[in-house]
Amino acid sequence: PLPENIRYATFxxxxxxxxxxALFEERCxxxxxxxxxxxxxxxxxxxxxxxxxxxxxxxxxxxxxSFWENCGEANVKPPAxxxxxxxxxxxxxxxxxxxxxxxxxxxxxxxxSQAIFQKVVLKPEVVPRKVFIAPxxxxxxxxxxxxxxxxxxxxxxxVQPSIFILESKRFSFKARILKPKVLRxxxxxxxxITMRANQVPLLINNATT
Numbered sequence: 603p604l605p606e607n608i609r610y611a612t613f614x615x616x617x618x619x620x621x622x623x624a625l626f627e628e629r630c631x632x633x634x635x636x637x638x639x640x641x642x643x644x645x646x647x648x649x650x651x652x653x654x655x656x657x658x659x660x661x662x663x664x665x666x667x668s669f670w671e672n673c674g675e676a677n678v679k680p681p682a683x684x685x686x687x688x689x690x691x692x693x694x695x696x697x698x699x700x701x702x703x704x705x706x707x708x709x710x711x712x713x714x715s716q717a718i719f720q721k722v723v724l725k726p727e728v729v730p731r732k733v734f735i736a737p738x739x740x741x742x743x744x745x746x747x748x749x750x751x752x753x754x755x756x757x758x759x760x761v762q763p764s765i766f767i768l769e770s771k772r773f774s775f776k777a778r779i780l781k782p783k784v785l786r787x788x789x790x791x792x793x794x795i796t797m798r799a800n801q802v803p804l805l806i807n808n809a810t811t
Contacts, residue, residue, distance in 0.1 A: 609808070609809075609810070610808065610809035610810070611809070611810060611811075612810070612811055613811065614676070614811070615675065615676035615811055616674070616676040616677075617809070618675075618809045618810060618811050619674040619675045621808065621809035622675075622692070622806040622807075622808050622809050623674065623692060625809070626643070626692035626694065626697075627735055627736075629643070629694060630643055630694075630735060630741055631739055634738075634739045640694075640739065640740070640741045640742070641742070642694055642695040643692070643694035643695075643741050643742065644693050644694070644722055644730070644741070644743070644744065645690055645691065645692055645693075645733060645741055645742070645743040645744075646690070646691040646693065646722070646745070646746055646749060646801070646802055647666075647670055647689075647743060647745050647746065648669075648670075648687065648688075648690070648773075648800060649666070649745040649746050649747050649799065649800050650746075650747060650772075650799060650800045651663040651666050651669060651797060651798075651799045652797060652798050652799070653795055653796070653797050654795070654796040654797070660798065663797060665779075668779055669777065669779055669797075670689055670690050672779050673689045673777050673778075673779055674688070674689065674690075675687070675688040675689070677689075677777060677778060677779075678775045678776075679775055679777070679794065680773070680774070680775045681775075684774065684775075685702040685703040685713070685773065685803060686702040686805060687702070687799070687801045688801065688804070688805055689799075689801070691801070691802060691804060691806070693719050693722070693752075693804075693806070694719070695720065696718060696719065697718070697719045697806065697808065698716060698717075698718065698719075698757070698806070698807040699716070699717050699718070699719050699754065699804045699805065699806055699807050700714060700716050700717070700805045700807040700810070701713060701714065701715045701716075701717065701768075701803060701804065701805075702803055702804070702805050703771075703803045705803065709761075710756055710758070710761035710766075711768075715756070715757075715758075715761075716756075716757040716807060717754040717755060717756055717757055717766075718756075718757055719752070719754060720753040720754060720755055720765070721752075721753045722744070722749055722751075722753075723749070723751050723752070723767075724748055724750060725748055725749070725750045728744065728748040730742045730744050731743050731744070746770040746799075746800040746802060747800055749769070749770050749802060750769070751767040751768060751769050752768045752769075752802050752804065753765065753766075753767055754766055754767070754768065754804075768802055768803060768804065769802070770801060770803075771801070771803055772798060772799075772800055773798060773799055773801055773803075774796070774797070775796075775797060775799075776794040776795065776796050776797070777794065777797050778794045778795075779795070
């Protein structure tokens with residue numbers, strides 16, 4: 603058996619993404635088996651998805667489920683110099699995360715900064731939903747637009763104050779998924795398409811490149 607605090611180092615982002623997702627699911631299964639719930643875990647789905655059409659205008663992307671199910675962090679390619687994003691953030695209390703953006707470098711909130719996830723604070727009157735990750739295992743889920751902020755703790759205890767918050771933001775990227783009908787051209791249904799979406803600027807960092 604592998605030790606619970608093992609760290610994974612990978613060469614490719616797709617491997618990192620796969621390991622992070624597998625570790626989240628494994629933990630949810632274990633928590634459900636021991637405690638009968640996964641109350642300290644949450645999935646944040648990116649939202650307000652738009653796609654750029656042939657006229658170079660952004661229009662609503664209505665097949666969000668296809669994006670969430672078929673695109674992980676490794677399938678979302680930001681423009682040169684821009685930040686990475688995760689279509690579905692899978693968080694639990696105490697998990698390792700990394701900032702992909704320079705939010706406030708002087709306060710230690712910089713690209714590559716590592717932190718420990720504490721909790722999500724929701725906007726008023728938001729009611730979380732349940733999503734099944736296995737036939738008998740469900741997890742709490744929300745949309746990025748429903749997040750007031752995420753509370754984090756710097757992994758480096760020399761950075762003070764140690765507790766800080768992040769809000770969701772807008773990301774632009776290219777994703778290789780099935781194009782909506784209005785954009786389809788024969789032979790290019792799965793070419794990378796330019797999109798944008800809202801998401802909390804975090805990446806899970808149990809496994810890292």
